[in-house]
Amino acid sequence: MVPEINLLPQFERHKSSKLLVIISAIVIGLLLAFLCFQFFTLKKDIKSLESEETQLVEERDLLSAEVSTIDNGDQGTHSSSVAFVESVSYPVSPLVDEIYSLIESNSYLRSYQFGEAGILLSVDFETMNEISSFIERLLNSAYFSDIKVETLSTFEPAGGQEQTKEEVDEVNFDVQWRYSATIQLDINQSYLSEGGTR
Numbered sequence: 576m577v578p579e580i581n582l583l584p585q586f587e588r589h590k591s592s593k594l595l596v597i598i599s600a601i602v603i604g605l606l607l608a609f610l611c612f613q614f615f616t617l618k619k620d621i622k623s624l625e626s627e628e629t630q631l632v633e634e635r636d637l638l639s640a641e642v643s644t645i646d647n648g649d650q651g652t653h654s655s656s657v658a659f660v661e662s663v664s665y666p667v668s669p670l671v672d673e674i675y676s677l678i679e680s681n682s683y684l685r686s687y688q689f690g691e692a693g694i695l696l697s698v699d700f701e702t703m704n705e706i707s708s709f710i711e712r713l714l715n716s717a718y719f720s721d722i723k724v725e726t727l728s729t730f731e732p733a734g735g736q737e738q739t740k741e742e743v744d745e746v747n748f749d750v751q752w753r754y755s756a757t758i759q760l761d762i763n764q765s766y767l768s769e770g771g772t773r
Contacts, residue, residue, distance in 0.1 A: 665767055670694060670718055674760075677712040679705055685755070694760045695725070699753050706756055713760065721761040728755050 667689060678684055678698065682705055685697040700706045706727070713722045729752045 665762065665764065669767065670762065673716055673718045677716060678709060681705075682709065692764070693762055696758045696760065697755065698758065699730075699755050701751065701753060703754060706754060710758070713758075717766045718763055719760045720763040723759040723761075725757040725759050726755075727757075729753065730755055 671687070674684065674687070674694075674696065679700075681701055683699040685699060687697070688695045698709070700709070706724075710722055710724065713719055732753050
């Protein structure tokens with residue numbers, strides 16, 4: 576009979592299995608630590624989001640209550656609306672006539688907008704001297720209490736013909752640049768309410 580000889584020692588097999596168990600325990604421990612960290616972080620985020628949600632819900636309720644009070648509030652009667660319009664209305668024909676009488680013939684009134692207490696003009700001029708003389712005439716007019724030049728810019732008038740790229744790059748000395756001004760006129764309400772005299 577042949578004796579059984581085991582050349583591998585017994586403790587080597589146990590050592591490798593112990594190492595595997597230790598590594599597995601470390602990995603599981605790290606995984607549990609990561610999950611615990613995530614749990615507490617998310618729990619804190621949920622609390623802050625819940626408090627923010629509560630605050631936003633209260634703000635929404637407050638704003639909806641304001642909207643409902645505005646909607647249900649006094650809308651005004653027809654007579655109060657007419658009284659309001661009459662209090663802020665003024666005759667515009669004398670003002671437009673006055674502006675056209677003060678503007679020079681070679682200037683161009685692009686637009687005008689009437690506001691509650693004034694007029695916003697957009698006017699094109701050929702020279703800076705025309706702008707200053709127009710503003711001086713406006714200041715001397717009894718219809719207007721204050722004049723402010725909001726913007727002043729230059730532009731090249733369109734010749735009515737399409738230009739090629741080479742013509743656009745060339746400097747044309749025959750064309751005189753024009754000036755565009757935006758002017759705010761404050762209306763002299765007392766003079767206008769008296770009917771205005773020229």
